[in-house]
Amino acid sequence: xxxxxxxxxxxxxxxxxxxxxxxxxxxxxxxxxxxxxxxxxxxxxxxxxxxxxxxxxxxxxxxxxxxxxxxxxxxxxxxxxxxxxxxxxxxxxxxxxxxxxxxxxxxxxxxxx
Amino acid sequence: xxxxxxxxxxxxxxxxxxxxxxxxxxxxxxxxxxxxxxxxxxxxxxxxxxxxxxxxxxxxxxxxxxxxxxxxxxxxxxxxxxxxxxxxxxxxxxxxxxxxxxxxxxxxxxxxx
Numbered sequence: 001x002x003x004x005x006x007x008x009x010x011x012x013x014x015x016x017x018x019x020x021x022x023x024x025x026x027x028x029x030x031x032x033x034x035x036x037x038x039x040x041x042x043x044x045x046x047x048x049x050x051x052x053x054x055x056x057x058x059x060x061x062x063x064x065x066x067x068x069x070x071x072x073x074x075x076x077x078x079x080x081x082x083x084x085x086x087x088x089x090x091x092x093x094x095x096x097x098x099x100x101x102x103x104x105x106x107x108x109x110x111x112x113x
Numbered sequence: 114x115x116x117x118x119x120x121x122x123x124x125x126x127x128x129x130x131x132x133x134x135x136x137x138x139x140x141x142x143x144x145x146x147x148x149x150x151x152x153x154x155x156x157x158x159x160x161x162x163x164x165x166x167x168x169x170x171x172x173x174x175x176x177x178x179x180x181x182x183x184x185x186x187x188x189x190x191x192x193x194x195x196x197x198x199x200x201x202x203x204x205x206x207x208x209x210x211x212x213x214x215x216x217x218x219x220x221x222x223x224x225x226x
Binding site: 004031033035040041042043044045048050055056058090091092097101102103104105106107 | 212
């Protein structure tokens with residue numbers, strides 16, 4: 001495996017479910033990111049981890065809970081989501097801060113019923 | 114309030130002609146700008162960047178122009194090819210901004226054969 005991978009690619013969940021999104025990067029990068037992309041809206045930065053430490057939390061509701069056990073893995077735990085949380089969730093990584101190119105995964109298409 | 118704006122949601126261009134994608138920003142502290150390209154079912158991929166100390170950066174068929182006084186940048190693709198059909202995101206950050214890159218909403222480019 002190379003680059004940034006995300007699983008699952010598609011997820012449908014009810015508002016009472018608990019699910020997790022997984023991201024893995026095979027690039028030896030130190031920083032990992034979660035973004036949300038809603039239809040016709042800019043990519044919204046949600047969380048940033050640098051060397052496993054959270055450096056950015058962009059006022060994200062607590063129903064989204066990130067976890068970064070090591071520099072290669074990033075999770076987004078989801079619980080009691082709302083239909084408006086339906087979106088494409090993209091993971092990215094970079095060597096250093098955002099002056100370095102970010103490498104994105106293919107995303108998880110989330111639908112909340 | 115969007116700090117990075119791409120006011121054209123879509124653009125259609127004939128193969129072989131020039132494609133010009135525009136981006137405006139409001140934050141005068143931005144000093145580094147990037148363009149990403151996204152195909153369906155894939156994550157965005159880095160295309161080209163420009164630092165605020167320059168007004169032009171060229172890479173093959175892709176050239177980015179920066180007009181700091183107007184807070185405007187543009188991506189020129191010449192000649193356009195059908196494989197260039199994708200969504201193009203403009204992004205900006207600051208050298209002191211840490212890990213926070215601000216993205217525009219994207220412009221969908223159609224290159225007709």
